[in-house]
Amino acid sequence: MAKLLFTPVTRRLKDLIMEVDNGKLGLPELQRGYVWKAKKVRDLLDSMLKGWPIGYLMIWDSADNSDKVKQIGIENKAFSSPKSLVIDGQQRLTSLFAVMRGKKIVDEDFKEKPVIISFNPLCRRFEVGDNATKRAAEWIYDISDVFLNESRSFEYITEKVQAIIESREKTSVLLNNDEKQLIQQNIMDLLSLGEFSIPTLEINGNTDEESVADIFVRVNSGGKPLGEDDFILTLISVHWQEGRQKIEDFCRSAKIPKHGTAYNFLFEPSPAHIIRVAMSFGFQRARLRYAYMLLRGRDFVNGVYSNDLRTQQFDKLKVILDKVLNIEVWKNFIKCIEAAGFVSKMLISSENALVYSYAMYLIGKFDYGMNEATLRKLIVKWFFMTSVTGYYTGAHETDMESDLADLRGIKTSDAFSAFLENKINAVFTHDFFEITLPNNLANSAPRNPSWFGYCAALNILDSKVLFSTLHTRELFNPSASGTKNALERHHLFPKAYLKKIGITEDRDRNQNANFAFIEWHDNIEILDTSPSVYMKEQLAKIPIGEKENIYADHALPDNWEHLEYFEFLKQRRYLMAKVIKRGFEHLH
Numbered sequence: 001m002a003k004l005l006f007t008p009v010t011r012r013l014k015d016l017i018m019e020v021d022n023g024k025l026g027l028p029e030l031q032r033g034y035v036w037k038a039k040k041v042r043d044l045l046d047s048m049l050k051g052w053p054i055g056y057l058m059i060w061d062s063a064d065n066s067d068k069v070k071q072i073g074i075e076n077k078a079f080s081s082p083k084s085l086v087i088d089g090q091q092r093l094t095s096l097f098a099v100m101r102g103k104k105i106v107d108e109d110f111k112e113k114p115v116i117i118s119f120n121p122l123c124r125r126f127e128v129g130d131n132a133t134k135r136a137a138e139w140i141y142d143i144s145d146v147f148l149n150e151s152r153s154f155e156y157i158t159e160k161v162q163a164i165i166e167s168r169e170k171t172s173v174l175l176n177n178d179e180k181q182l183i184q185q186n187i188m189d190l191l192s193l194g195e196f197s198i199p200t201l202e203i204n205g206n207t208d209e210e211s212v213a214d215i216f217v218r219v220n221s222g223g224k225p226l227g228e229d230d231f232i233l234t235l236i237s238v239h240w241q242e243g244r245q246k247i248e249d250f251c252r253s254a255k256i257p258k259h260g261t262a263y264n265f266l267f268e269p270s271p272a273h274i275i276r277v278a279m280s281f282g283f284q285r286a287r288l289r290y291a292y293m294l295l296r297g298r299d300f301v302n303g304v305y306s307n308d309l310r311t312q313q314f315d316k317l318k319v320i321l322d323k324v325l326n327i328e329v330w331k332n333f334i335k336c337i338e339a340a341g342f343v344s345k346m347l348i349s350s351e352n353a354l355v356y357s358y359a360m361y362l363i364g365k366f367d368y369g370m371n372e373a374t375l376r377k378l379i380v381k382w383f384f385m386t387s388v389t390g391y392y393t394g395a396h397e398t399d400m401e402s403d404l405a406d407l408r409g410i411k412t413s414d415a416f417s418a419f420l421e422n423k424i425n426a427v428f429t430h431d432f433f434e435i436t437l438p439n440n441l442a443n444s445a446p447r448n449p450s451w452f453g454y455c456a457a458l459n460i461l462d463s464k465v466l467f468s469t470l471h472t473r474e475l476f477n478p479s480a481s482g483t484k485n486a487l488e489r490h491h492l493f494p495k496a497y498l499k500k501i502g503i504t505e506d507r508d509r510n511q512n513a514n515f516a517f518i519e520w521h522d523n524i525e526i527l528d529t530s531p532s533v534y535m536k537e538q539l540a541k542i543p544i545g546e547k548e549n550i551y552a553d554h555a556l557p558d559n560w561e562h563l564e565y566f567e568f569l570k571q572r573r574y575l576m577a578k579v580i581k582r583g584f585e586h587l588h
Contacts, residue, residue, distance in 0.1 A: 001130045005211065006058075006201045013096060013501050014194030016057070020097050022487045025059070026082030026238055027094055033092055034105040038128040041095040042117055045143075048196050049189060057198055058088035061205035081239055084202070087212060100194070101222055102144035109255070119143045119159070120177060121186040137167030146190055159185050175537030225518055229272040232279070235295050240314055243321060247271045250325045262327060264334045266345055266354075273355050274324060280359035281366075282320030283313075284408065286400035291576075294337070321367055324358075336376050340384040341456030341583060344476045350447045352392040356400050357383040360420070368413040378417055381587050385424045388437075388453030388580060428584065437577040442569075446512040451512040454555070454576050457583025459516075461554035466516045467538050475517075492556075492563055496528030503565060513572040531561035555579050 019025035040185055047054055061084050086093055098105050098115040116129030119140045124144075133139040140146060140160065149156040154502050161175075168175045203212060236244045248271060253261035253266050262269075279291035293300075295317065297310025323329065338358070342348060361379045364370040370378075386392055392399055403423070410416050440450040458471040491498075495509045503509060542550060551558065555575035560568055 005207050005215070009200050009202055011057075011200050012194070013196045013198055014092060016198065017097055017100055017194070020093070021101065024083050026085040026234075026316070027097070034091065036091050036095055038115055038117065041115055042126045042128055044092060045099070045117060045193070048193050049124070049126075054092065054198070056090065057093060057200040058203065058215070058339045059085060059200050060087050060203045060207070062153075070302055072185055084205075084236065085238075087203075088201075099144055100143070100147040102502045109252075111252075116142050119146070119186075119190055121183040121190070122164075124186050124189075129442050132355055137163050143190065146187060147194070150191060150515060153188070153191060157184050160187065189428055191467070199269070227272075228292050229275045232275050232290050232295060233271055234289060235292070236317075239310070240318070243318065244271075246321060247274050248327060250274065260327065262325075262330055264331075266334060266337055266348060267351070268343065273351065274321075276355045277359050278317065278320050278324050280400060280404060281324065281337065281354060281362040282316065284404045286356075286397045286404055288397070315414060322504070323362060328438050329362070329365065330358075331377070332372065332376070333358050336361065338380040339376065339380045340387070340587070341459035341473075342383070342387065342452070343459055347452045347455055347476070348387075349447050349452050350387060350390060350393055352396045353383060353386040356392050356396070356403075357386060359400075360403075363407065364413070364416055368416045370413045370416070374417070377587070378420055381424055382420050383582070384453070384456065384584055384587060385427055387456070388449055388584075389427055389432075390449045393449070403472055428581075433581045434579050437580060438573040441512050441573040443508045444513075446510075448512055450580070453580050453583075454512075455517070456552060457580045460583040460586050461579070464550065466518050466554050467541065468518065472517060476519075488518060489515045492516055492560075493531055494528040497530050498565065501506050501565075507509075511569050513555075513569045513576060535561040545582075553579065 016025060020027055044054060055165060094105060095115060097103060099117050102114075104112045104114050115439065118127045118129040118133035119125070119138065120127070120133075120138060123137055127133055127139075134141045146153075146156065161180055164183065165175050165180075203215065207215075208249070233244065233247075236247070250262050251269050251271055251274065254263055257263050275291075276286075276288065279285045279288060279399070280293055283291055283294055285291040295313050296309065297306045297308070297313060299306060337354065348354065357379060360382060361375065364375045364378065366373075369493070406419065407416070410419055413525075437450060441454075443450070445451075455472070459476060463472050464470065465472050465475055491509065492514050498504075498509045539547070550556075552575075555572050555578070557563065557571040557575065559569065560572070563571070
């Protein structure tokens with residue numbers, strides 16, 4: 001029989017709560033933010049009061065975090081860092097800790113909120129706290145009051161009974177002795193939930209994080225698989241709580257419109273994104289598995305973990321995050337993305353391209369001391385290339401790790417610039433624009449990187465919207481949209497028309513090359529008429545001398561409306577690739 005990596009242990013809820021309180025047991029965000037609804041917490045408590053099982057907890061013994069010393073973070077803790085971490089059942093234990101200690105939780109949108117559960121000791125019923133339970137004397141509005149008054153439970157129960165008696169006197173429906181005893185018993189039963197037994201699986205502290213993640217996935221198949229970024233965020237929570245808070249504050253501010261924050265129209269970074277940037281920029285590690293080992297204090301020469309080395313790495317991380325989370329630096333990077341033509345979130349096909357391009361921007365700025373204007377121009381081209389080609393779409397960690405390895409031998413800003421330029425030129429070859437890119441555009445996927453590259457090129461070239469006097473950059477801007485999108489993707493050969501001529505497959509009708517962005521009211525007017533018919537009216541609107549430029553920008557072959565459909569697609573893909581190339585050349 002194989003050696004067991006876990007030990008089954010039955011634990012009292014009050015002991016688990018106490019260990020969370022004093023810092024011995026950690027509740028890290030391995031399962032990505034608090035997502036339970038209050039009704040689910042209500043049902044959990046109801047099941048416990050009825051004596052039903054509520055599942056188990058999985059706890060990972062953290063052998064290298066056993067020191068009992070002074071406070072950590074912003075609250076006094078008996079333990080400087082947890083001896084063990086909850087990796088399954090976190091939502092349940094977080095819920096119980098919140099309602100029994102009256103603590104607020106932070107949800108997946110980084111908003112702090114209380115979990116209020118009310119209890120009626122007469123009918124032995126839980127409800128989510130609201131104004132009705134708050135006003136009703138027969139309800140305990142927030143059951144945390146019961147648990148926080150455990151040391152004076154007799155006085156608390158007496159006061160509650162008296163409050164109900166006084167409320168009943170106003171209605172002439174007096175409280176009888178049986179009801180008084182029932183109230184007292186039910187509150188005592190509620191308080192006794194601290195004695196509730198919860199089975200736990202305690203995983204050996206020597207088990208590596210990869211095995212822990214595998215155990216989590218196999219035992220809890222409904223859970224989201226744990227990645228190295230989860231373990232790194234856990235480490236930061238354990239050893240540098242303030243740093244974790246800084247990361248979350250930055251990510252939160254990127255979602256909320258406010259001057260002087262990380263807010264922008266393009267990218268809402270998550271803590272995991274920030275971790276990837278910090279590790280790539282500061283530690284030259286794209287593979288987060290190795291970055292995690294670094295932060296744990298591993299010496300890669302002898303394979304030994306050291307608390308001193310871990311402290312050194314966290315000191316380094318503090319310096320790195322100050323740069324990564326600098327609002328001015330972040331805003332300057334976002335300007336690079338906008339300059340590359342990607343002025344709207346709808347045009348971003350790869351968040352990895354954003355993450356790793358930001359890392360490259362930071363490397364150029366801080367490691368090589370590049371001039372801002374020169375660096376911005378370089379990163380603009382780099383992001384355009386990585387986005388159009390899907391450079392970081394597949395094995396993105398491997399690709400970035402390779403780039404970082406190549407950078408280790410580069411000593412000057414000129415060499416750094418030449419390195420990225422050579423990478424770009426190695427991808428953006430003559431054959432890429434003539435053969436590869438037209439083939440990539442033979443696609444009906446709505447989030448095709450090549451299609452987004454074409455849209456970005458229109459913005460770079462300051463092209464006008466088809467059949468409009470406005471420019472694409474104006475209407476792609478999120479602020480241009482009201483109740484309806486300012487721009488709509490229009491089928492140049494309408495779907496209904498194609499169906500009439502026997503082309504019924506959506507894969508054929510929704511080809512990227514059959515789309516153009518127009519203002520939405522034009523889309524309504526065009527409806528499903530033949531292009532040879534509706535173009536007569538549209539051509540009349542185009543000023544003399546502008547047709548050639550409009551057709552060039554929108555990759556339209558001359559007399560395209562009279563072409564056979566599949567021939568039109570073939571010619572337009574080639575012309576779209578030329579527009580993308582022209583947009584890129586405009587960045588030089």
